[in-house]
Amino acid sequence: MSEHQQDFSRHQSLFQTNIEVASPSESSDLWLKEMDISQYDLPYVREVLQQSFVDWRKETGSLPLSKHSKWAMIDHEGAYISGEEMVYSLLEGPHAGLLQHCLLSHELVYDVIEHADYPMLTGQVLCMVPILSRSGQLVISVLACVLPKHISDSSGLDAIEATALHYHSCFFRRYEYIFVSDVMKIQKNTEREASRRSILFQIMQRMHDQIDVDTVLTEVIDSIAMLYPSIQLSLLMSQDHQHSNPKVKPLVFHPWGEDICVRAFMDGRLMIQDCKEPGKENYVEMSIPLGGKQGIYGVFHLKMTRELKEDLDLQLITMMIDTAGNAFENAKLYEQSNLLIHELRLINELTQRLNQSLQLSDIYQFANEELLNIFNADYSCFLQYNEERNMLEVMSCNVPSLSKDIFNRDYGFGGLVFEKKEPVILSDYHLNTKVSSKLMEVTGSQSLIATPLTVNGKVMGAILLTHRSPHFFSYDNYRLLQTLASHIGLSVSNALLHAELRRMANRDMLTDMYARHYLDEAIQEYQANDFCGSLIVVDIDQFKQVNDTYGHQKGDKILKQVSEIVKTSIRPEDIPARWGGEELAVYLPQMGVHQAMKVAEVIRSRVAQETDPGVTVSSGIAEWCIIDELVSVDSLFYRADMALYRAKNSGRNQIQIENMNE
Numbered sequence: 001m002s003e004h005q006q007d008f009s010r011h012q013s014l015f016q017t018n019i020e021v022a023s024p025s026e027s028s029d030l031w032l033k034e035m036d037i038s039q040y041d042l043p044y045v046r047e048v049l050q051q052s053f054v055d056w057r058k059e060t061g062s063l064p065l066s067k068h069s070k071w072a073m074i075d076h077e078g079a080y081i082s083g084e085e086m087v088y089s090l091l092e093g094p095h096a097g098l099l100q101h102c103l104l105s106h107e108l109v110y111d112v113i114e115h116a117d118y119p120m121l122t123g124q125v126l127c128m129v130p131i132l133s134r135s136g137q138l139v140i141s142v143l144a145c146v147l148p149k150h151i152s153d154s155s156g157l158d159a160i161e162a163t164a165l166h167y168h169s170c171f172f173r174r175y176e177y178i179f180v181s182d183v184m185k186i187q188k189n190t191e192r193e194a195s196r197r198s199i200l201f202q203i204m205q206r207m208h209d210q211i212d213v214d215t216v217l218t219e220v221i222d223s224i225a226m227l228y229p230s231i232q233l234s235l236l237m238s239q240d241h242q243h244s245n246p247k248v249k250p251l252v253f254h255p256w257g258e259d260i261c262v263r264a265f266m267d268g269r270l271m272i273q274d275c276k277e278p279g280k281e282n283y284v285e286m287s288i289p290l291g292g293k294q295g296i297y298g299v300f301h302l303k304m305t306r307e308l309k310e311d312l313d314l315q316l317i318t319m320m321i322d323t324a325g326n327a328f329e330n331a332k333l334y335e336q337s338n339l340l341i342h343e344l345r346l347i348n349e350l351t352q353r354l355n356q357s358l359q360l361s362d363i364y365q366f367a368n369e370e371l372l373n374i375f376n377a378d379y380s381c382f383l384q385y386n387e388e389r390n391m392l393e394v395m396s397c398n399v400p401s402l403s404k405d406i407f408n409r410d411y412g413f414g415g416l417v418f419e420k421k422e423p424v425i426l427s428d429y430h431l432n433t434k435v436s437s438k439l440m441e442v443t444g445s446q447s448l449i450a451t452p453l454t455v456n457g458k459v460m461g462a463i464l465l466t467h468r469s470p471h472f473f474s475y476d477n478y479r480l481l482q483t484l485a486s487h488i489g490l491s492v493s494n495a496l497l498h499a500e501l502r503r504m505a506n507r508d509m510l511t512d513m514y515a516r517h518y519l520d521e522a523i524q525e526y527q528a529n530d531f532c533g534s535l536i537v538v539d540i541d542q543f544k545q546v547n548d549t550y551g552h553q554k555g556d557k558i559l560k561q562v563s564e565i566v567k568t569s570i571r572p573e574d575i576p577a578r579w580g581g582e583e584l585a586v587y588l589p590q591m592g593v594h595q596a597m598k599v600a601e602v603i604r605s606r607v608a609q610e611t612d613p614g615v616t617v618s619s620g621i622a623e624w625c626i627i628d629e630l631v632s633v634d635s636l637f638y639r640a641d642m643a644l645y646r647a648k649n650s651g652r653n654q655i656q657i658e659n660m661n662e
Helices: 003-016 024-033 038-062 085-092 096-105 154-208 213-227 260-267 306-311 314-337 344-355 360-374 412-420 439-444 475-505 514-528 543-550 552-567 593-610 633-647
Strands: 072-077 080-083 109-113 126-130 139-147 232-237 246-252 269-273 283-291 296-306 378-385 391-397 407-410 423-424 446-454 458-467 533-538 577-579 583-589 617-625 655-657
Touching: 003 617, 003 633, 024 314, 038 072, 038 080, 038 154, 038 439, 072 423, 080 085, 085 139, 085 314, 085 617, 096 109, 096 126, 096 139, 096 475, 126 154, 154 213, 154 543, 213 314, 213 552, 260 269, 260 283, 260 296, 269 378, 283 306, 283 314, 296 314, 314 423, 344 475, 360 378, 360 391, 360 458, 360 475, 360 655, 378 412, 378 439, 378 446, 391 412, 391 458, 407 412, 412 423, 412 439, 412 446, 412 458, 439 458, 446 475, 458 475, 458 533, 514 533, 514 577, 514 633, 533 543, 533 552, 533 593, 533 633, 543 552, 552 593, 583 593, 593 617
Parallel strands: 232 246, 617 655
Antiparallel strands: 072 080, 072 139, 109 126, 126 139, 232 296, 269 283, 283 296, 378 391, 378 458, 391 407, 423 446, 446 458, 533 583, 533 617, 577 583
């Protein structure tokens, strides 16, 4: 018996022993867990195996072992992956047991080929070596080869094991490369989405600040041209609208209806087709309707190359045009209102005066007074829906006993208008038998007109006007109130948006702490009225190393953790702010430096204990007093910053107090 046959007999006896293995389902689950993938990613792993096999063949192609041998790759379930199918046919036929032995034993196995179906390979050696996971617990794949007789000795088997290690390196290199590429792609998409939202917010803000039709159209045209200067852009308007911009043209309706712009206008949806102009076979046409809540007003017609279409952020442009449509509609309504007679002059005057203030209480109070004058009503009441209480709250009323009341959302005429989202006109309350109303009963009113208060397309409350005489309000009053209510709702919307913008302007978006300019202004105001105060500047130690180690997303998470610790370690009257980068600052009104030291120590110890991954902070503290020669925000920050500098140079994770000689 030859040496190869003796070795194979030994392997065969081992294979036939009672080996305990996991069930197929358990083995498969274990394999997926070890490779950190899901069942749906198995084709992806097969692709990686194929690509890494190609890489391995290129890198080892000049070696004698690779040149004179036949190779194949088999996956962890024994299925063919790549390589020479003749090698795999040996494993399906006379040497199937050898493959199972390799998968179970996790060891190199081989056998001499002596089958009659393969006369050309007789005497050569079939060898299989498992490619194991990094933990060495599971087989990723099997590398099979047929060795010529002259290199099938023990040194040849050693070379095969070395070659298998090379393939192992190629596989994980390719595996990690694709994984990192996926992570970078996700990060790029995230950054793109953030950029899209920022751009859209800025454009929306500029558009909704306009009440002129031409300005709105110019804004959206210029915005698209700025983002994609190579696009051929025109705006086709269905109305007879004169505009100085040469890109605004009339929409011509063809009787055959084949024009892409006409079809987009009629269907109210985006249309895309290949450009039909001669010599522009590489171009694509796109038509996007410009519309609002009341209808379609025109179509944006875009022409671009196919390459640009692939890079085009279609969702962003569509949202911009939708925003422009709403802004255009609002501007158009405002423009038309200026053409009406006395009643609509009142609308214009009311709108202008409402826009003089962005305080919600002022808007309600002024609108209340104006509506009483316009309609000669006896009483007026504004209701707004309070989402937290799920009730209708009186925002403004000239009846003192009702000024602070709240009602169920379905109570009275206000509840009826709010729930049905429809206006109401009532000529004689005494004849009403279905709806009870505290406003009508307390004031002794007989006539009523009411309309929903709509903010951003959503019913947020109701406006009620009453008079003690029956049959007082006309249908024109009823219609005019609805028109005025839309303008009041727009003012309320602007006030709410302004309040949100003011909140956002004074806040850091990542940490939800105050911005530095707000902190500067607050300290300056305190120094003008208080007698003392302290400033703590907190800096995360070696934050760049944290970003380099864990990535910027993890760094942002740590920064938010530290910010939350700072906010929960101080008093309600203290002012936390993001000073810049990884530096935070806290101003403590009427608190001396030694008291501030205790607060800083609480922050330092909590950060060291509660952050994950763990980081430390260094802090510098400075105080001011009314008797100081120089009292200013800049000097206070400078002294705190110098103390922080000493803390970081003294080993970090510590607190330093200002040196008064600095």
